[in-house]
Amino acid sequence: MTDQERRADDRLRVAELVKSGEGQAAAIERAPGVWESRGVGNSYLVTTPEGDVLVNAGTLADARRGRELFAQVSNNPVRYIVLTQSHANQYGGLEVYKTSENTVIAHRTYADDRGYAEALSAHYRRGSRRIFGTITGRTEAMIPTREVQPDLLISDEGHAFELGGRRFEIIWTPGGETRSAVIVWLPHEKIAIVGNLFGPLFGNHPNLNTLRGDKPRSASQFIASVTTLRALGPELVLTGHEAISGADHIRCEISRIIDSVQWVHDRTVEGMNAGVDLRTLMREIQTPPELTLTEEYGKVAWNVRAIWHEYTGWFDPARGTTELYGVPPSNVAPAIAELAGGADRLAERASAFVREGKPLEALHLLDVALAAQPDSALGRATKRDALKLLTEQTGGANLWERMWIAAELRELDDDRA
Incomplete structure (x- = not known):
């Protein structure tokens, strides 16, 4: 990596979080029996006397490191592996953890998500390398050497099971980064493991349509999914990169995120109905101070554009007739x-x-x-x-x-x- 490439991601919190697993020597205990291995996407091991539950396998390189870290805190077999979405930093290391004794769980749309991702693999990898190549490292460290299919695809109504005195509830949140996004809820402990429902940063505007070229996210579904999380009343939220604690703090911050994205959505729709062109709305829509979120990952202007296209499709009348050809x-x-x-x-x-x-x-x-x-x-x-x-x-x-x-x-x- 050149000095220029190193400087490109200097002081970006997302880059720091993604790289924070490098050199990690011990798993982090976020709550009693809830252990974290950091990486491009964090993995969480929830231990019980009857075996353990792994939430997300991480990338292939993350999993190889994470398995050693988790072995330091538990020698129990992994009974269940839950995938919170269908990106490589959740499923890439499945082959490291998968055995005949465990069950891999994902939402029913996971297969569709993986199908279109593989069909467009060259497109997605080219886009990812352009943005993340100097941050996440080699593609070979991200993706699996063999595909591991889920053993159990859950319905939209969710799924629950108990193991070793702990209850696990899996709740579908289609407003996450992929349609197959779920959260893992531990109701007795009030812990929600949400993966990248919020993106990599909590309190940041969601990135509804990435420059990498992913399938767009729906603003309304994002709001609904985050509202579902708020209704649970979590006291600890574990994301793909962060641990957020405190029931009051979490409730207030989630409410601010919901209200901010709703505000941008509503102003965009109002502007569309008033006949204001897209680029004008991108320039003029700004959240009020009390609803301001950080913009390191998503941006207000880009979400205005994503919402516009969510409702209208690809044609922008302001671009004129040539847009049709x-x-x-x-x-x-x-x-x-x-x-x-x-x-x-x-x-x-x-x-x-x-x-x-x-x-x-x-x-x-x-x-x-x-x-x-x-x-x-x-x-x-x-x-x-x-x-x-x-x-x-x-x-x-x-x-x-x-x-x-x-x-x-x-x-x-x-x-x-």
Whole structure:
């Protein structure tokens, strides 16, 4: 990894959490008999006298490390493995833990989720590498060497079982990162293991539609799923990366998350009904201070766009007739460059936008200039300046935004080499 790649994820909390399992020497006891192994996605071992329950297997590398950590605290057989969703940081290490003596449990839509993920594996992995490649490491450390199918697919009504005096309730939360998302509820202890229902950060805007290209999440289903969690009254919430404690604190924070996402949803729908165009809504909708959530993973503007498209689909009337056809704007770039006096003239004007502190206007022009003349040295240098200015202006506070721009800069440097 280069110094530039190391700097790209510097001081991003998500990156720190994802990497926090590196060098972990002992499992963390989050509650009596509830042990945590950290990684790209945390795994939790709930011990009982009659055997243990594992919630999420982690990635393949996480599981190999986690199995050793859990062996230090329990030599019981793992009787059940529950998958809280269908991403590789939940199922990737199944082969490490799976035996003939345990039962792998997932929601009934898990098979569909895995099916479309495999059908689009090249697409998803390409998108993931672009954003997370320098954070999560090699693909081979993430994905399994063989597929392990669930033994039990539960219905939408959920599933419950008891083991060694502990009761486990599995509740479907389709507003999670995948449709097969569930939470594992320990009612006697008031502990909810929620995986990535909230995304990787608690108190952050959910990322309803990722730059990686995942299937979009529904804002309304997210709100409903989080409302389901709130109704349980948990005293400890264990996410895919964090432990949140305190019944009052949890209730207040969950309520704020619900109200904030609902507020963005309602303002978006109001704007749509009033005939306001999408990009205007993206610029203008801002949550009031009391509903402000952090934006390291999801962003208000992106969720406005996700909600718009959730209800209307792909067609944006503001883009006009050409939006209906497969002819891209880049097809007319040479003609625009010719009228402007060449691609470098466009790049010069873009450079002026950069000096004026308008990197996005510069990038719009550079899209035309570089489509007309991809090897324009001035165009490429100006694009580098515009991207760096954009990072400065945004503060580099959002993981997706920062890593996307870092990838763009890296590609400019790679092409130059």
